Amino acid sequence: MAEVTIRDVRKSYGAVEVLHGVGVDIEDGEFVVLVGPSGCGKSTLLRMIAGLEAISSGTIAIGERVVNNLPPSQRDIAMVFQNYALYPHKTVASNMAFALRMRGMEKSEIKARVGRAAEILGLTPYLDRYPRALSGGQRQRVAMGRAIVRDPQVFLFDEPLSNLDAKLRVQMRTEIRELHQRLKTTTVYVTHDQIEAMTMADKIVVMQNGHIEQIGSPLELYDRPANTFVASFIGSPSMNMLDGVLRRNGDGWTADVNGTSLPITAGEGVEEGRQVTVGIRPEKLSLADSGLEGKVSVVEPTGAETHVVVETGGGEIVAVFRERHQLRPGQPLHFMAAPDAIHLFDRATSARIG
Ligand SMILES: Nc1ncnc2c1ncn2[C@@H]1O[C@H](COP(=O)(O)OP(=O)(O)O)[C@@H](O)[C@H]1O
Numbered sequence: 001m002a003e004v005t006i007r008d009v010r011k012s013y014g015a016v017e018v019l020h021g022v023g024v025d026i027e028d029g030e031f032v033v034l035v036g037p038s039g040c041g042k043s044t045l046l047r048m049i050a051g052l053e054a055i056s057s058g059t060i061a062i063g064e065r066v067v068n069n070l071p072p073s074q075r076d077i078a079m080v081f082q083n084y085a086l087y088p089h090k091t092v093a094s095n096m097a098f099a100l101r102m103r104g105m106e107k108s109e110i111k112a113r114v115g116r117a118a119e120i121l122g123l124t125p126y127l128d129r130y131p132r133a134l135s136g137g138q139r140q141r142v143a144m145g146r147a148i149v150r151d152p153q154v155f156l157f158d159e160p161l162s163n164l165d166a167k168l169r170v171q172m173r174t175e176i177r178e179l180h181q182r183l184k185t186t187t188v189y190v191t192h193d194q195i196e197a198m199t200m201a202d203k204i205v206v207m208q209n210g211h212i213e214q215i216g217s218p219l220e221l222y223d224r225p226a227n228t229f230v231a232s233f234i235g236s237p238s239m240n241m242l243d244g245v246l247r248r249n250g251d252g253w254t255a256d257v258n259g260t261s262l263p264i265t266a267g268e269g270v271e272e273g274r275q276v277t278v279g280i281r282p283e284k285l286s287l288a289d290s291g292l293e294g295k296v297s298v299v300e301p302t303g304a305e306t307h308v309v310v311e312t313g314g315g316e317i318v319a320v321f322r323e324r325h326q327l328r329p330g331q332p333l334h335f336m337a338a339p340d341a342i343h344l345f346d347r348a349t350s351a352r353i354g
């Protein structure tokens, strides 16, 4: 196992820079998820760790060793892709053994490693089958088996679950997590899916347009997003964002939103007249007699909870209730949120205040 240290890494394709100086410290044994919208540079960064893309500037180290100029085969990493491309004419056992055979490893050692990986992945009964006789989830497990048998210092995953149906995706994400708890191999996992990031990561790296927006544990990002991008990207449905102005109000402070004064907690950066974006998570809104005012436009029951879309003078907001309120489209409503549930962002820079 090993830590991975990424320092001021840049990547250009011709004249176009797609990664603009990225730094991440990945600890030994940590499960780190790179998450962000399509095209933000996740795969490029992962492929640079793997050695499949050259590094334009900066350094990447695995353990003590700077690997910038090492070929992939000498980096002691194993990568699992979305498109896992098993050899169709080889059995499950041969697919898993292939890289070890190429390395010239002893037959008995190969057999032991494949047997152990199959055991971990629940593939023992399928070792003699061909990929066509496996389900999508089983094939993805074989792809992980190929990585596990190599016993690498670092696992790299690039959207490995994107080809699976929704239910299997949920199941496989638990399996990968369990696998990590068992093997404790340093892992870098790329996804565009914030739920995958939240449920799997020890540490999340949120990226946008070749920049890192924030690094933190899932709940740190959820509770204290550094800017409106992270606030909107993490959490589903997304955090509601409304324009507001901060006002001193007697002994306390309010954020005034579309004619409603919402009490807020005083803190650093809270100043009279400051133009802000007020962020409130949908599950932090509760029905009240006064407060933010709007009209129900859509009611979406999911079973466990109900999503209610509300038109307000300041834009559309979404509330999530676990209780089963009887709400109809067109119905007028008022909402409140506790002061500590209100996030404030500078309107101009979009950075968190306080
Ligand atoms: N071989 C390449 N040549 C030119 N541009 C590329 C190449 N590979 C990726 N890019 C660009 O780099 C950016 C990041 O791509 P990528 O790392 O694949 O994003 P992600 O994995 O986050 O969806 C995108 O704008 C993409 O178009």
Ligand SMILES: [Mg+2]
Pocket (backbone or CB within 6 Å): 042, 043, 044
């Ligand atoms: Mg990608």
